[in-house]
Amino acid sequence: MNVEILWQNCLKEIKDELSSLAFDTWFSDVNLLELKDGTAYIEVPMSIHKKHLSDNYFELIREALNKVTGTNFELAFLLPDEVQIKIEQKKEEEKAVEEGIPKNFKTKSNLNPKYNFENFIVGDSNKFAQAAALSVAENPGKMYNPLFIYGNSGLGKTHLMHAIGNYIVDNSNRRVLYVTSDQFRDDFVGINKKDEKGTNFSYIDFFKNKYRNIDVLIIDDIQFLGGATQTQQEFFHTFTNLYNDSKQIIISSDRSPNDLKLLEERLRTRFCWGLTVNIYPPDFELRKEILRKKIIAGNFETDIPEEVIEYIASNIGSDVRQLEGSITRLVAYSTIMGGARIDVNLAIEALKDFISKGLSEKNDITRIQKIVAEYFQISVEDIRSKKRSSNIAFPRQIAMYLCRKLTSESFPKIGTEFGGKDHSTVMHSVEKIEQEIKNNSDLAGIIKKLENDLKP
Secondary structure, X not given: OOHHHHHHHHHHHHHOOOOHHHHXXXXXXXXXXXXXXOEEEEEOOOHHHHHHHHHHOHXXXXXXXXXXXOOOOEEEEEOHHHHHHHHHHHHHHHHHHHHOOOOXXXXXXXXXXXXXXXXXXXXXOOHHHHHHHHHHHHOOXXXXXXXXXXXXXXXXXXHHHHHHHHHHHHHOOOXXXXXXXXXXXHHHHXXXXXXXXXXXXXXXXXXXXXXXXXXXEEEEOHHHHOOOHHHHHHHHHHHHHHHHOOOEEEXXXXXXXXXXXXXXXXXXXXXXXXXXXXXXXXXXXXXXXXXXXXXXXXXXXXXXXXXXXXXXXXXXXXXXXXHHHHHHHHHHHHHHOOOOOOOHXXXXXXXXXXXXXXXXXXXXXXXXXXXXXXXXXXXXHHHHOOOOOHHHHHHHHHHHHHHHHHOOOOHHHHHHHOOOOOHHHHHHHXXXXXXXXXXXXXXHHHHHHHHHHHOO
């Protein structure tokens, strides 16, 4: 019995247990891909199906499979992009076997093939980081070693790191390894385990071969090594060994090397030997582009109007994962509501839990600078300049305060937009205005008026 016929028989069993509405909603677009090594791989169209089937119909599906096949299977629900990854990996393995040559499989490198430079969306906030990453990918071990990428969660650091690794694997025979700092720590702890002979030599050999017998080490979220003294010491030796052999090292963190106070000084110093790049939160235009690319990649049957895209870009935060998730949630909500037409009103209802409180993120830095300059009758160029006269410095501090309050931009990003000011200058300005508002009712009134002027 082939898989398709087998699945049809399973669906008949499942249909008898459900209402027609529940069956059509959750099983009409679900397919059995294969039965392999005791696992049934089932393709589902959207994340909401994956969660709902797992939470509510897991045992029902397994019992139906058991009845039809006479065998108990574990269930694995796969989204379309996960299915594609599985297909590509299988093709690579089959090709390597046919050609009889060794291959650096992405699975061994822990790389995700769906992350590449082609689908990384570039804007002003990440242009420099993307260019640096591509330079490293084209010249590993020669350009910018180590490459240290930092920024808030959800801005694309991991995407860029996988893109570098995938580019190197696809265009060379170099050995690439991607791990998180947690994985590195767990492997290091394994050195203390004893084998059947009562020694730990085999674990030591495994660790050294995994982390030092490679050409490119990519380690994510290095900040989580903070406090793990012995693991930091081992990473220091691993770093030194790879660096001395001209092997490429790529590191990411949620903060700059100098801000990783829980890491040893000698590690922080070495992180700055190469190139340090910051990924800033995406601005309004880049957020719209991210949403459009997600819609195209999702190949959704329903159209999503431009005004809906603008609404989401204006009100969802700067986390790229959250932006992409908002589209999935919106389409799922439309489906559950019987294929309701997607418009702004539906988006407001579907995404009410996603929308952050506060003013629209359309209040970008340039607009705030313009409104403040007009109020104080100075030019935007004055606000961005290095002039320190009180009639300019004070409005500049107010503009910095509003930028921090009304947007998700970081202190360094705000400083860049104010003529290259240091992030500490921005922090000082924000803190100063916050304090003065408490004691100066006139200033509090000015701030309130400016905020009203900035409302969409």
